[in-house]
Amino acid sequence: MKNQSKLQSFGELQQARVIALFSLVGMSITFVMMCFAVKNANSILAISLLFASVVYGLAFYLVNNKNKVKLSSYIIIYSLYALMLYLVYSGGVASTGPLWIFIVPPVSLYVHGLRRGLINIAVFVLLICLIMFIPQSFYAHAIYPIEFKLRLLYSFLTISFLSALYEYSRSELYNKALELNKKFHRLAHYDDLTGLHNRRDAQLKLNEQIAVADVSKPFSILLCDIDFFKLVNDKYGHSAGDAVLTELSQVFKTSLRETDYVARWGGEEFLFILAQTDQTEAFDVAERLRCTVFQHPISLDDEDIRVTISIGIKQYNPQLTLDQLINHADKALYEAKRLGRNRSLPTP
CATH class of the missing domain: 3.30.70.270 (Reverse transcriptase/Diguanylate cyclase domain)
Structure with missing residues (x-):
């Protein structure tokens, strides 16, 4: 229906704006972090952050100039996963890299929706557990105290739960708005008794x-x-x-x-x-x-x-x-x- 299509188009436009904004913010933050990494002579981290900044810039270009919302969202979310896994693996600056993983749940759920977002978050949790808990004898990675690792996971899971609850509520409200719009459109354009146009x-x-x-x-x-x-x-x-x-x-x-x-x-x-x-x-x-x-x-x-x-x-x-x-x-x-x-x- 025409009004329903308008509402869906508005939702798609809103998502495009959020993706564009996140791309721009991600590009800016990773570029600033890259500058600090260069200042601290951490060349590997600087290169990784520069690459992430370029990727976010590409995503911003695609959504803002080419209207490639879906492609841009995939670039954003999977580059975010990769960057977060690298920060957990390397430790980032002064072993604070893992603290950035808390941005994963809201972004993942918004981009992929509740079901797929939760699946991706579960895979992400499994990967960071493998990185943090596998002994150093298998491969070299940043060392964190066991208390830090456990509290990091507890906090991440809590944020994931709250983000999933919010995404579920947002999705329910949006679907109800579509249903109400459909109902009002029918009342405005169709006869309730016969089903014919009014x-x-x-x-x-x-x-x-x-x-x-x-x-x-x-x-x-x-x-x-x-x-x-x-x-x-x-x-x-x-x-x-x-x-x-x-x-x-x-x-x-x-x-x-x-x-x-x-x-x-x-x-x-x-x-x-x-x-x-x-x-x-x-x-x-x-x-x-x-x-x-x-x-x-x-x-x-x-x-x-x-x-x-x-x-x-x-x-x-x-x-x-x-x-x-x-x-x-x-x-x-x-x-x-x-x-x-x-x-x-x-x-x-």
């Missing part, structure tokens, strides 16, 4: 049709009314009347061409918009609808009844306003009912 949506559709109308192949409208509908309500009750409206709505939808449009105009009235259809062709469509309805039995209280419809027909021409177009079709409908109902009548 009057408001039909007016929008008519305005769109008028804006693109082709003089060589105009469109036509049908204004349809169920004959003696009040008698159905009086005899069988309003719930039976609702059943008749619902049943006929299904008949209309299955009887029309793919390019045609039908809406509940109000009460027992229906409006049809026939694209690229002149008045003669519209009359043929109206007659087919009228005959189909007449031949379609409707079961009410173990009794099959048949209802009829009257139809007013009007072809659009550029001299008519929307109100005039509807009024012409309404007058034709009134005349069809005056002449005895169960008939289709075009305007002169």
Whole structure:
């Protein structure tokens, strides 16, 4: 739906902005850290940070100039994993490198979502455990006190849990917003009883049709009314009347061409918009609808009844306003009912 697509597009735009901002901040921070590493004569760390800064700069360029949001997010998150693992392995400056790993959970969950983000975090935890707890005899790596390693892991897991809780809440709120938007869109554009488009949506559709109308192949409208509908309500009750409206709505939808449009105009009235259809062709469509309805039995209280419809027909021409177009079709409908109902009548 159009409004739902707008909301999803807004969410995608918001994500692109966050990715761009994170890329820019990551590029700036790693560049500053690289300068400190150069000052401290730590050439390996400086090269690693310079490489990370370039990667973040590439990610920023891709999302900001090429609109490659997904590719940029992958570059960011996996380069972040690599940098954090290196800082844990090397110790960074004065063995403070592992303290940077706390930025992993929120970024990972935001980029990958809850399920995949948690899987990646679990793999990341496994890798840093392997780095920190495997004895030095296997390979050389930074040495940390056991108390530091355990508290680092406890804190990281706590931050991961809180980040997952936040991401779950954010995702739930976003999904609920999409559902509400979908519900409001349906209420605004569809009739709750019949499932057809409603009057408001039909007016929008008519305005769109008028804006693109082709003089060589105009469109036509049908204004349809169920004959003696009040008698159905009086005899069988309003719930039976609702059943008749619902049943006929299904008949209309299955009887029309793919390019045609039908809406509940109000009460027992229906409006049809026939694209690229002149008045003669519209009359043929109206007659087919009228005959189909007449031949379609409707079961009410173990009794099959048949209802009829009257139809007013009007072809659009550029001299008519929307109100005039509807009024012409309404007058034709009134005349069809005056002449005895169960008939289709075009305007002169």
